[in-house]
Amino acid sequence: MPAGLFLGGMLLGFLVLYFWAIDRWLQGEFGRLSWREPTRVYARPLALSPGMPLNPEALRVELEAAGYRQGGRGPGSFQRDGGRFVLTTREFSDLDGRHASRRLQLEIDRGRLRALRDGEGHPLPAARLDPARIATLYGRERTERRLVALREVPPLLIAAVQAVEDRSFKDHAGIDFRGIFRALFSNLRAGEVREGASTLTQQLVRNLYLTREQTLLRKLREAAYALCIEARFDKGRILEVYLNQVYLGQEGSQAVHGVGAGAEFWFGRELADLEPQEIALLVGLIQGPSLHDPRRHPERARARRDRVLAQMVETGVIGREQGAALMREPLGVTARSGLRINRYPAFFELMQQQLGRDYPADKLNGQGLQVLTTLAPMAQDAAERSIAERLPELAKAAKGVPLEAAMVVTDTRSGELQALVGGAGSGIGFNRALSARRPVGSLLKPFVYLLALAQPGRFSLATPVEDAPLSLRVAANRTWSPENADGRSHGWINLHQALIQSYNQATVRLGMEVGVDRLVRLMEELTGLAPDANPSLLLGAVDLSPLVMTEMYQFLAAGGERQPLRAVRGVLDARGQPLRRYVQHLPGPAEQDAVAARLVTWSLQHAAREGTARRLQAEGLGWLQPAGKTGTSNDGRDSWFAGWTGDRLAVVWVGNDANQPTGLYGSTGAMRLWSGLFRALPSEPLAIDERGLERQWVAADEAVRTDPECEDATELVFVAGFSPREHRGCTLARLRDWFGRRER
Structure with missing residues (x-):
C-alpha cells in the first residue's frame, strides 16, 4: 500500500473518530446548556393616587432610583415641566401579576398629587411606577x-x-x-x-x-x-x-x-x-x-x-x-448602568435576615428570582441626606466628639420598613440600626403611661401624680433616687403634663403603681426581649437597638395594633410567578389597647407642641401635627427621638461609638435629624381617631371638670364614660377679675 494512501486513511480515520467524539460531547453539553440568572432585589413600586402627599423632588428621586431618563422616549422615560410630569412606565411583575407599560400624566402642587391621568388625559384612580432595582445576588458566577x-x-x-x-x-x-x-x-x-x-x-x-x-x-x-x-x-x-x-x-x-x-x-x-x-x-x-x-x-x-x-x-x-x-439620534444610554449590586447595605442586611428562614444563600443567590422588598427610595434618600447634612452641625455642638447616627422609617399602616440607615457613611460597615444596643432613656416612658391608661377606671390623663423626690431600695444595701432633668420637682401634676414634660420622678411613681413587671411583659410581647424588672427600667435604663425601639413605637403609631416590622413583601420565580408572600393580615388591635394608644398619642402630639419636642414647631413641621418623644441617656451619651405622622414613623439615634458624652439631648440631637427627614419626605398630617374618646376641660391640679375660661384649665381626652363627673367652676376667680376691673 502506498505510504500516502496509508497516511490519508489514518488521517481520515482520525478525523472520523475526532468528529464522532466531539459530536457526542456537544450533544450533551450544548443540548443541556443552561445558565444561572442572578436574583434581583427590588424596592416597592410607588403607588400613585390623586390627593396623596408628593412633591416634585421626591418623585424625581423615585424616577432616578428606577433609572428613568429625562427627555427620552418609550418606557423608562419622563418629561418634566415644573410640577407636571409625563412619563412612561415599564412593564413589571408584582405579587398581583404583570403590570403593563403605560403612559401617565401627573400634576403636583403644594405637596400633593393633584391630578393623575393616562396618556390620553383621562383621570385615573390609581397607578403604579415600576420599582427600582436595589441589589443583585449573583452567587458564585x-x-x-x-x-x-x-x-x-x-x-x-x-x-x-x-x-x-x-x-x-x-x-x-x-x-x-x-x-x-x-x-x-x-x-x-x-x-x-x-x-x-x-x-x-x-x-x-x-x-x-x-x-x-x-x-x-x-x-x-x-x-x-x-x-x-x-x-x-x-x-x-x-x-x-x-x-x-x-x-x-x-x-x-x-x-x-x-x-x-x-x-x-x-x-x-x-x-x-x-x-x-x-x-x-x-x-x-x-x-x-x-x-x-x-x-x-x-x-x-x-x-x-x-x-x-x-x-x-x-x-x-x-x-x-x-x-x-x-x-442623527443621540446614543440614548443611561448615565450609569442598570446593575445594582447592593445600593443600601444596612437595609439589605435586614432583608437577608428576614429571608434567611425560607431562603438560605444557596437557594437565593443566582437563582433568577425576584425579591420584592418594602424599601421606599424617597424615604431612604431623605433619611441619608438628613444624616449627611445635619450630623456635621451636631458634631460642632458636641464639641468635636465624633458622632454616629442610625435611623429606621416605617409605614404606620402596615409595618413595612421604608428606610434603614446604619451609620453616617453609606458603605458596608457596622449596622447601628440593627446591632447598636444603647440606653434608650425617656423613650420608654410612653409605655409606662400606656399601661396605666389601659385601666380607664383607675387612671386617666387627668389623674394627679406627685412629681417629688423619692428613694427606692434596689438592692440589699443600695437605694435609687431619680432626679428630673431640670434638677427640680414640680409637685402635683396630672399624667398628661408629666408625660409631655417627661418628668422622671412622676413617671417612676406612676410606674411603681402600675408595676415594673407589667412593663417587662409588654416589652416581651412587642419585641421578644424581657429585661430585668428593675425600677430604673421605668426611665429607660436598658440597652436596645433602634430597630427594637421602632418595633415598640410601631405599636403606638399603628393605634395599638401589633405589627411585626418587615422588609420583604414577597418572592417571585424567574417567570414572575409568586413563590412566597409576606403580606400580613392582622386581626386589628384590641379595643382597650387601641384607646390607650390613642390617649398616649394625643399627649405626645402636645409634647411636639408645648412639651419636650416643641422645637418641631420652629422647624416648620407643626402642620404635620406629629406625635413624638425625646430620649436622652446619662451624661448625654445617647440622643433619641421617636416620632410619627399620619403615615410614617421614624426612630433616630445619635451618639458616639466609644460611648463618650456628647452633650446632646433628644431635642438637640436626634430630633434634628428626624426634622430633616420630614422636611423632605412627603407625609400626611397625624389625625387621631377619637372614636371611643370624649373631651373635657379639667383643672390642672385635680381630676375635676372646670370651665374653659378658668385659669390653668386644660382640655384633655378621656375614654368615653370615664371623664370626671365632679365640676369645679371658677366663680371666685371671675369675681376677683370683676372687682379688679371696677376698681380701675
Missing part, C-alpha cells in the same frame, strides 16, 4: 444575565445581528467561506479590520468552549465544533443561545452577557422597548464593549453605531432615509 426566548427578541435586532455579524447565517453549515473572502476584501479596501469572518456559530463556540488565542489549532477546533453544532441543532436554537451568551459589557467584577441584560445595562429598559438606533448600538457593542463603551468613549460608540446602521441599510434591513435619520 459573577455574571449579569437576563434570559430571553427567541420569540421575545425584536425582529429588527435579529436582522441587525445577522447583517453585521453573519449575513449567511441562514444558509451556511457553520463555516462561511464566501464570508471569509468578502471580509478579507472589505478589510483590505478599508485598510483596517471592519468585518470579521467568523460565523455566529463560530463566535458562540469560541465564547462557550475555547479561548481567544490566535493559533491555527484553535481555529481548526472552532470550525469542527461549529460544524457539529450546526449538524445537530436548528438555527433557532443556535441563535437563541448566541443572543443569551454574547458579551456586552463589564462593571467591576460583573460581566454582562446576553442582549436582555445588555439592554438593561446600557439603556435601563427591556429589550423589547429599545429604539432602532439603540438596537444598532447594542449590536455594534458585540465587536468590543470596552473599546466602544458609550459612557467612556461616546465618539467611538457613535461611529460604531453609525457603521452598524450603514450595514443595516446596505443589507436592506432599514431604508436609506431611515438610516440617515437614525444616525
Whole structure:
C-alpha cells in the first residue's frame, strides 16, 4: 500500500473518530446548556393616587432610583415641566401579576398629587411606577444575565445581528467561506479590520468552549465544533443561545452577557422597548464593549453605531432615509448602568435576615428570582441626606466628639420598613440600626403611661401624680433616687403634663403603681426581649437597638395594633410567578389597647407642641401635627427621638461609638435629624381617631371638670364614660377679675 494512501486513511480515520467524539460531547453539553440568572432585589413600586402627599423632588428621586431618563422616549422615560410630569412606565411583575407599560400624566402642587391621568388625559384612580432595582445576588458566577426566548427578541435586532455579524447565517453549515473572502476584501479596501469572518456559530463556540488565542489549532477546533453544532441543532436554537451568551459589557467584577441584560445595562429598559438606533448600538457593542463603551468613549460608540446602521441599510434591513435619520439620534444610554449590586447595605442586611428562614444563600443567590422588598427610595434618600447634612452641625455642638447616627422609617399602616440607615457613611460597615444596643432613656416612658391608661377606671390623663423626690431600695444595701432633668420637682401634676414634660420622678411613681413587671411583659410581647424588672427600667435604663425601639413605637403609631416590622413583601420565580408572600393580615388591635394608644398619642402630639419636642414647631413641621418623644441617656451619651405622622414613623439615634458624652439631648440631637427627614419626605398630617374618646376641660391640679375660661384649665381626652363627673367652676376667680376691673 502506498505510504500516502496509508497516511490519508489514518488521517481520515482520525478525523472520523475526532468528529464522532466531539459530536457526542456537544450533544450533551450544548443540548443541556443552561445558565444561572442572578436574583434581583427590588424596592416597592410607588403607588400613585390623586390627593396623596408628593412633591416634585421626591418623585424625581423615585424616577432616578428606577433609572428613568429625562427627555427620552418609550418606557423608562419622563418629561418634566415644573410640577407636571409625563412619563412612561415599564412593564413589571408584582405579587398581583404583570403590570403593563403605560403612559401617565401627573400634576403636583403644594405637596400633593393633584391630578393623575393616562396618556390620553383621562383621570385615573390609581397607578403604579415600576420599582427600582436595589441589589443583585449573583452567587458564585459573577455574571449579569437576563434570559430571553427567541420569540421575545425584536425582529429588527435579529436582522441587525445577522447583517453585521453573519449575513449567511441562514444558509451556511457553520463555516462561511464566501464570508471569509468578502471580509478579507472589505478589510483590505478599508485598510483596517471592519468585518470579521467568523460565523455566529463560530463566535458562540469560541465564547462557550475555547479561548481567544490566535493559533491555527484553535481555529481548526472552532470550525469542527461549529460544524457539529450546526449538524445537530436548528438555527433557532443556535441563535437563541448566541443572543443569551454574547458579551456586552463589564462593571467591576460583573460581566454582562446576553442582549436582555445588555439592554438593561446600557439603556435601563427591556429589550423589547429599545429604539432602532439603540438596537444598532447594542449590536455594534458585540465587536468590543470596552473599546466602544458609550459612557467612556461616546465618539467611538457613535461611529460604531453609525457603521452598524450603514450595514443595516446596505443589507436592506432599514431604508436609506431611515438610516440617515437614525444616525442623527443621540446614543440614548443611561448615565450609569442598570446593575445594582447592593445600593443600601444596612437595609439589605435586614432583608437577608428576614429571608434567611425560607431562603438560605444557596437557594437565593443566582437563582433568577425576584425579591420584592418594602424599601421606599424617597424615604431612604431623605433619611441619608438628613444624616449627611445635619450630623456635621451636631458634631460642632458636641464639641468635636465624633458622632454616629442610625435611623429606621416605617409605614404606620402596615409595618413595612421604608428606610434603614446604619451609620453616617453609606458603605458596608457596622449596622447601628440593627446591632447598636444603647440606653434608650425617656423613650420608654410612653409605655409606662400606656399601661396605666389601659385601666380607664383607675387612671386617666387627668389623674394627679406627685412629681417629688423619692428613694427606692434596689438592692440589699443600695437605694435609687431619680432626679428630673431640670434638677427640680414640680409637685402635683396630672399624667398628661408629666408625660409631655417627661418628668422622671412622676413617671417612676406612676410606674411603681402600675408595676415594673407589667412593663417587662409588654416589652416581651412587642419585641421578644424581657429585661430585668428593675425600677430604673421605668426611665429607660436598658440597652436596645433602634430597630427594637421602632418595633415598640410601631405599636403606638399603628393605634395599638401589633405589627411585626418587615422588609420583604414577597418572592417571585424567574417567570414572575409568586413563590412566597409576606403580606400580613392582622386581626386589628384590641379595643382597650387601641384607646390607650390613642390617649398616649394625643399627649405626645402636645409634647411636639408645648412639651419636650416643641422645637418641631420652629422647624416648620407643626402642620404635620406629629406625635413624638425625646430620649436622652446619662451624661448625654445617647440622643433619641421617636416620632410619627399620619403615615410614617421614624426612630433616630445619635451618639458616639466609644460611648463618650456628647452633650446632646433628644431635642438637640436626634430630633434634628428626624426634622430633616420630614422636611423632605412627603407625609400626611397625624389625625387621631377619637372614636371611643370624649373631651373635657379639667383643672390642672385635680381630676375635676372646670370651665374653659378658668385659669390653668386644660382640655384633655378621656375614654368615653370615664371623664370626671365632679365640676369645679371658677366663680371666685371671675369675681376677683370683676372687682379688679371696677376698681380701675
